[in-house]
Amino acid sequence: MRFDDVSQAIGNTPLVGLPRLSPDGYRIYLKLEGHNPTGSVKDRVAKYLIEQAERAGELVPGQRVLEPTSGNTGIALAAVCKVKGYPLTCVMPENTSEERRQLLTMFGVELVFSPASEGSNGSVRLARELAAADPALFMPFQYGNPANALAHYETTAPEILADLPEVTAFVAGLGTGGTVTGVGRRLKRHDPDIKVFAAEPEYGDLVYGLRNLDEGYVPEVLDQSVLDSRIKVDSLKALQYTRELAEVEGIFAGVSTGASLAVAVRVCKRLPAGSTVVALSPDGGWKYLSTGAYAPGDVREIATRISGTLWA
Numbered sequence: 001m002r003f004d005d006v007s008q009a010i011g012n013t014p015l016v017g018l019p020r021l022s023p024d025g026y027r028i029y030l031k032l033e034g035h036n037p038t039g040s041v042k043d044r045v046a047k048y049l050i051e052q053a054e055r056a057g058e059l060v061p062g063q064r065v066l067e068p069t070s071g072n073t074g075i076a077l078a079a080v081c082k083v084k085g086y087p088l089t090c091v092m093p094e095n096t097s098e099e100r101r102q103l104l105t106m107f108g109v110e111l112v113f114s115p116a117s118e119g120s121n122g123s124v125r126l127a128r129e130l131a132a133a134d135p136a137l138f139m140p141f142q143y144g145n146p147a148n149a150l151a152h153y154e155t156t157a158p159e160i161l162a163d164l165p166e167v168t169a170f171v172a173g174l175g176t177g178g179t180v181t182g183v184g185r186r187l188k189r190h191d192p193d194i195k196v197f198a199a200e201p202e203y204g205d206l207v208y209g210l211r212n213l214d215e216g217y218v219p220e221v222l223d224q225s226v227l228d229s230r231i232k233v234d235s236l237k238a239l240q241y242t243r244e245l246a247e248v249e250g251i252f253a254g255v256s257t258g259a260s261l262a263v264a265v266r267v268c269k270r271l272p273a274g275s276t277v278v279a280l281s282p283d284g285g286w287k288y289l290s291t292g293a294y295a296p297g298d299v300r301e302i303a304t305r306i307s308g309t310l311w312a
């Protein structure tokens with residue numbers, strides 16, 4: 001595979017079976033989005049946000065881009081903006097992991113911090129204020145921009161269907177809602193019987209790029225009509241599955257992958273025997289090492305120690 005620049009190398013990620021973790025009589029596959037150039041599913045979204053804005057004439061050469069992001073979208077936008085020549089400012093919670101700050105700084109991104117106590121909603125609030133105060137800034141706003149879901153509708157879902165036409169259910173974490181909305185719509189257009197499930201953190205539980213809709217903000221991008229169900233996962237379960245995935249299947253993923261996997265295993269019980277479930281793994285585990293999530297020791301103690309850390 002040969003590409004003209006890094007933005008062309010986005011997508012076409014592997015879909016990998018989990019023969020040991022799948023319940024008997026079911027097949028679970030993981031779509032490994034950590035294989036994208038900057039290491040997350042957000043490469044797809046960043047490319048679509050920027051290219052749609054260019055096409056619409058909302059973004060002109062050299063214009064500064066501003067986005068609230070707790071990490072992955074910022075890193076993805078950093079790469080896409082770099083090759084396309086746009087300076088970038090990211091607004092993120094002040095407790096975002098050190099790896100992410102260093103990465104963004106290396107890419108030349110300007111960082112603005114929102115209070116840790118406000119989580120990702122605080123970044124959204126502050127970014128909106130900054131964008132309203134300076135009309136020269138362009139804010140793609142992944143939470144409200146249809147290009148976010150479109151990236152998944154036009155790329156992620158067709159890749160799944162090409163690799164596994166017999167898919168019966170899809171599971172992804174709920175962050176902006178772009179993944180479940182875009183993939184879910186396309187899969188249901190292909191076959192209305194395909195079930196779509198969202199993994200959602202417990203109320204008040206801060207889980208790695210995921211959000212609980214009952215906490216107040218429902219992203220505009222999310223189309224709840226494509227969801228068959230939202231299924232709650234606590235951070236301990238997400239962490240247990242993330243670690244088991246490495247121990248049993250040899251896959252090193254971020255903690256929101258464990259949340260989706262926990263839901264994938266759970267929904268098998270609701271589906272007829274022989275069903276094939278695709279779960280989406282948004283990223284690898286590298287950016288979370290400093291949180292201690294993969295450290296040796298008792299998983300309950302680790303989950304307690306790191307609870308409240310916003311990892312997204």
Ligand SMILES: Cc1ncc(COP(=O)(O)O)c(C=O)c1O
Nearest residue numbers: 072175176177178179209256282
């Ligand atoms: C690590 C991680 N997991 C899950 C998600 C959720 O994906 P989406 O924003 O498409 O709902 C995100 C995105 O915010 C993320 O960064």
